[in-house]
Amino acid sequence: MISTYRAVVLTRNGGLDALELRELPLEAPGPGQVRLRVRATGVGFTDIIMRRGYHPDAPKLPFTPGYEVVGDVEAIGPGVTGFTPGQRVAALTVHGGYAESIIRDAGEFIPVPEGLDDAEVTALILNYVTAYQMIHRVARLRAGQSALVTGAGGGVGTALLQLLRVAGVQAYGVDSPPKAGLVRELGATFIDSRERPFDEAVRKRLPEGVDVAFDGIGGDSIARCTRAVRRGGRLISYGFTSAVGRHGGGDNVGGLSGLLALFVGTRLLGRRPSVYGITQLYQKDPSLLREDLSQLFTLLAERRIQPLIAHRLPLLAGRAGQELLERGGIRGKIILLRDVPKKT
Template sequence: MTSTYRAVLLTRKGGPEALELRELPLEPPGPGQVRVRVRATGVGFTDIIMRRGYYPYAPRFPFTPGYEVVGDVDAIGPGVTGLRVGQRVAALTVHGGCAEFMTRGAEEFIPVPDGLDDAEVTALILNYVTAYQMIHRVARVQRGTRALVTGAGGGVSTALLQLLRVAGAEVFGVDSPPKSEAIRAQGARFIDYKERPFDQTVRELVPEGVDVAFDGIGGGNITLCARAVRKGGQVVSYGFTSAVGRDGSSDNLGTFLGMASLFVGTRLRGRRSAFYGITQLYREDPKPFREDLPRLFELLAERKVEPLIAHRLPLLSGRAGQELLERGGVRGKIVLLRAVPEPS
């Protein structure tokens, strides 16, 4: 057995050059821990925010990025039950996935059924659980609910479109014209935000307003969502990407104004509001995640959801993945995979 392994380390705040490939000692798992040989991890916007030095759940530098992991149990520490060597598992890790091996507490890992694609499972862990929990645990969507999704061509938004369709909702997706066909393909009605303010289009289509709006952009979108939602309806926010500069820096004022608009402005209009963050919820209580991810495995096996994979890159290509994401235009999830050969 090898005594070392390779991992991508984020060594400091900065650009992609702050990501370095290192060789590290391979340690045995401690009591209650499991060591996993990583099959796949994802690349997401949060990884870029961490690299720029703004994310409340990031550890101190240096650390390995990789928010979600699929892997095989490689070694089991004393006292661990319920898992076996060779078993495929998944975990919401927040960091640590962009490496050949990782070690965490056994309670973090959830068995993955046979027959599911590693890249698609990776997309479920963060994007689809986020969407599923907002739909079913926050908004409590019922069949016939009219739902609005902004930035509808993004990763979490695509998951929202698919899972809202599964839930029997009538869905309206807001984005730019190049993403119109992809949004329609998910069964949603496309709304072009560049043509005019999208709340005006929504009110023409649904004069009384939709029941719920899901927004990950923030800024002026919160006000438009509140105008598009009926009185007594709900606006659910899951991020303020508009308050992050092009260089990844945080606009604290923009975030504050976004929160004020969500929790004050929306409620003054007679609408309910909520902010959802998967990591905060998971840290407070991991039980919902452990319940919801297996449900998504079932939907994936039945092909009721089909994650869009934008790029499949070699496992240690964390820098290349982040550079792709920063250039923009990515439709779907970037996944780093052990089974993809390194370029020669």
């Protein structure tokens, strides 16, 4: 009988060398819990922020990163009903995904319909639920309205563009020139982030401004988004990646200026600011994740959305995945898989 499993463990805050592959004891699930054999997990910038010590929802060190999982039910704890061994389920775990096994409360797991790809389902859990909830639960956008998306070629950015197209919303995607084709393929008007201030570019096309801006960058991007939004419109911030950076430590000044621009500057200019966090909303009402993920499963099955998978790596290659993400230029989501398709 197997008594251990392997996991990538974050041993300390720091660089990539803080991630270590370890063998850990395999435990039985307790009352109300389920143990999964992990099939897939994602690599996201949230994992990098946790590694550097800046994420508010990071657990106490040492821990295994991995914000979302898809896996097979392997063992069921006392008092658990509604699950069967081998059943495929998904969960928003926040941490724990870079591992062969994971245990969580049974209520966290959501059954996954047959016929859906593991990597694409994994991309839905964090990136697409984030995009879906911002569009429908925060902004409440309607067909015919307009929206601006910064970092449009990334994981959440591409999810936003696809879901805005489904909703009938005209999207403007801000990113660097190499991602222009991708942004246009997803139905958005491309805005070059390097050519000129993107708020000026938006206003040239839409003089009154967009109805909503979605920003995961922070810093100077907040002020530009504010100027790109019409008076009375909304700016939704879901991250401050510019304050952390891809390769170095935190930029406290940049982070503070971004917060001031969000909470003070937007209101002074007659815009409505919102801060979105998927974990905070999930903790407040877990049923919303279940509802929204079910809607996304349907859209995926109908191929009305198609998550962009940048890389499919082996399950325990979390360090390599984070290294790729830190290099930049990623289009879509990096997925770690138990069964990686062989190259032909």
